[in-house]
Amino acid sequence: MEQLIRTVTPGNRMIKYADDTYNLIPACNILSRVIELEHVAYWAHTNNLKLNKAKSVEIVFTDSRRKSHYTAPLILPDICRVTSIKVLGVTFTNHVSISEHISDVICRCAQSLYAIKVLRCHGMNDEELRLVFKTVVLAKILYATPAWWGFTSAADRQRLEAFVRRCVRLGLYRASDPTLTQFIADNDDNLFRKMLYNEHHVLNNFFLTSQIISITLDSVVTIIV
Secondary structure (H helix, E strand, C coil): CCCCCCCCCCCCEEEEECCEEEEEEEHHHHHHHHHHHHHHHHHHHHCCCCCCCCCCEEEEECCCCCCCCCCCCCCCCCCEEECEEEECCEEEECCCCCHHHHHHHHHHHHHHHHHHHHHHHCCCCHHHHHHHHHHHHHHHHHCCHHHHHHHCCHHHHHHHHHHHHHHHHCCCCCCCCCCHHHHHHHHHHHHHHHHHHCCCCCCHHHHCCCCCCCCCCCCCEEEEC
């Protein structure tokens, strides 16, 4: 079996995780969408696999802050075009907004709070409840924050902080504990230090080059999943 699958057109990028494949196509290569999709299907067929187009989607990212209009590319045959996509558990919208992900996280955490209240009714003490809260609820909030925290708006952060304050009032999180923003900043600093000083870290090789890579968002970027 071939172990690697690469893009056909220079400038496009392929990201693969387990059985999920993400094809990133910038606006300048928008005409290569069909070729890239056929290449993935051919690679799958060669390796006794099959591309499931019913589960494949296309999302067109645009910068909502730009006033210039653009012409959306034609919809690919048998591929559904969506306005939001979940990548490894994190939801992004076509305007690179994380608000939908925040709403989903808060909703799931609120459901977990009900379960914690049931544990309290059955006699679990406050110290154990706080441990359950950090293990279950706080872990859900902090999941993959290095990937999406930078896309949050001030309103998104206020919603998350308000949820944590609610948990403080419920006695599940101490008021003296770090705020969510401080918690995430500390985690980012720790991650950066591990990436920088641990030569065995999977991301350490990105610091071995003196070249500075700048990535800018074109007016239209297409991802085929």
